[in-house]
Amino acid sequence: ATADFVDWLAVERIEGREIDIGIHRRWLDPTKPFAEAVLKPAHGALVTSATLRAGGDWDVAEQRSGAQHLAHPAQRFEAASPFDYPRQAEVLIVTDIKRGDMGALAAAYARLIVAAQGGTLGLFTAIRRLRAVHTRIADRLAREGLPLYAQHVDPIDTGTLVDIFRDDPRASLIGTDALRDGVDVPGHSLRLVVMEGVPWPKPSVLHAARRLAGGGSAYDDRIVRARLAQAFGRLIRRADDSGAFVLLSAATPSRLLDAFPPGTPIRRLTLDEAVDHARRLSSVASLGHKARETADPEGR
Numbered sequence: 001a002t003a004d005f006v007d008w009l010a011v012e013r014i015e016g017r018e019i020d021i022g023i024h025r026r027w028l029d030p031t032k033p034f035a036e037a038v039l040k041p042a043h044g045a046l047v048t049s050a051t052l053r054a055g056g057d058w059d060v061a062e063q064r065s066g067a068q069h070l071a072h073p074a075q076r077f078e079a080a081s082p083f084d085y086p087r088q089a090e091v092l093i094v095t096d097i098k099r100g101d102m103g104a105l106a107a108a109y110a111r112l113i114v115a116a117q118g119g120t121l122g123l124f125t126a127i128r129r130l131r132a133v134h135t136r137i138a139d140r141l142a143r144e145g146l147p148l149y150a151q152h153v154d155p156i157d158t159g160t161l162v163d164i165f166r167d168d169p170r171a172s173l174i175g176t177d178a179l180r181d182g183v184d185v186p187g188h189s190l191r192l193v194v195m196e197g198v199p200w201p202k203p204s205v206l207h208a209a210r211r212l213a214g215g216g217s218a219y220d221d222r223i224v225r226a227r228l229a230q231a232f233g234r235l236i237r238r239a240d241d242s243g244a245f246v247l248l249s250a251a252t253p254s255r256l257l258d259a260f261p262p263g264t265p266i267r268r269l270t271l272d273e274a275v276d277h278a279r280r281l282s283s284v285a286s287l288g289h290k291a292r293e294t295a296d297p298e299g300r
Contacts, residue, residue, distance in 0.1 A: 004028055008205040026206050028213055031066030039066055051229035053078075060222060086263040088242045089235055092277055093268045095250040102129070105196060106136035108248055108271055112194055113137075113172050115278035118146045119191040121165075121183065122174035123231055125199050127152045130174055133196075141172070151175030165189065181230045186237035192278055193235050197249040198256070199227040225259035232260055244281055246274055 005025050012020040027033055039045050047065040058076055061067075067074040083089075097104050113120045124130040134150045141148045147168060149161050156164075158178050162185065165173040169188045173179065180199075201207050201223050211219045235243045245260075250268075257266055269277075 004032070006206050006209040010205075024206075028209060031064070032069055035066035035069035039070060050081075050233055051226055064226075081261060082239065083236050083241075083261075084239075085236065085261040086265065089232075089261075089264055090244050090277070091232070091257075091260055091264055091266040092244055092246045092274045093250070093252050093266070094246060094248050094271050094274050095268050096270045097248045097250070099197070099249075099251070102132050103136070105129070105248065106133045109133055109174075109194060110137040110140050111271065111275050112192065112246060112278050113141060113146060113148070114144055115275045116192040116282045118168070118170035118172050119189055119282070120172040121179060121185070121190055121193045121234055122172065123180050123193065123195045124174065124176050125196060127176060129196060130176060134174060145170065147171040149173045151179060177227075180227065180234070183234050184237060185234070186241060190234065190237075191241075191243040191281060192246065193231060193243065194246045194248065195228075195231055198247070198252055199224055199231070221256060224256055228256065228259040242281070242284070244277055246278075 004027060006028055007023065007025050009023055010021070011018050012022070047067070052061045052064060059068075061076075062074060065074075094108065097108055109122055113122075122130075122133075124133070130150065131153060134148070134153050138148050138150075147170065149156075149165060149171060151158055151161060151174065154161060158175070161173060161175075162179075162183055165171050166185045166189050171189070201211075201220055213219075214222075232245050235241070235245055260266065
């Protein structure tokens with residue numbers, strides 16, 4: 001790495017076959033060219049995100065947005081969330097799924113989806129594990145009358161998959177970071193988010209250089225907090241939503257739990273207990289959905 005860039009030589013492989021080789025170069029701090037090309041020439045710029053300060057402070061937000069490279073300090077504004085997270089949501093950390101046990105991971109997804117009677121968004125950090133879980137649970141869920149759709153498996157673009165998922169309260173959808181960061185499914189169709197584990201950054205030459213420049217383990221923690229906050233953010237999209245966020249990882253450090261909104265109940269429990277929570281959640285959510293449909297049959 002130089003002062004501004006990281007350079008490395010890499011071989012690209014697909015399904016075990018080497019298909020390309022090249023020299024790569026990336027900015028060590030990608031917000032520097034963003035500030036030069038976008039922020040500085042602009043008369044004004046508004047950078048906004050519900051997770052820009054996830055678990056951090058304003059210095060972290062300015063580092064992530066490029067504001068630290070401006071000649072004049074940025075103006076800051078923070079609005080309180082309109083949602084009642086202590087009442088509407090809960091975080092469940094499952095403690096008895098062995099890391100690397102694909103059978104146990106697939107069984108956990110299947111049991112949780114069946115207990116919730118669909119309405120589940122499943123998030124993975126690797127396409128390989130997503131496909132392995134899909135292969136193991138798709139038939140079982142189909143026999144239960146619970147459709148399962150999967151990014152990187154179904155030959156349908158992500159936007160269409162989300163539309164299908166949104167329109168069927170008994171359907172579930174599994175995918176990777178595109179679903180973690182950009183899905184808006186308000187209402188009864190999404191009442192459970194299940195994440196396979198703590199979304200640590202993948203080791204690479206680029207990540208190692210940025211980690212060294214960004215403060216070591218504190219840099220990794222900032223990335224994980226932002227990803228957890230984004231994933232949790234899929235759950236509550238309007239004032240009458242409710243649901244649970246399930247993390248299938250016993251090794252979830254307590255220091256990362258401030259990624260979730262203040263006051264959100266956080267429980268460490270077994271898979272059996274999490275399934276009971278999902279079953280109760282489904283019953284309560286179904287009653288509330290039916291009540292809303294009765295009061296407003298046109299869904300306005």
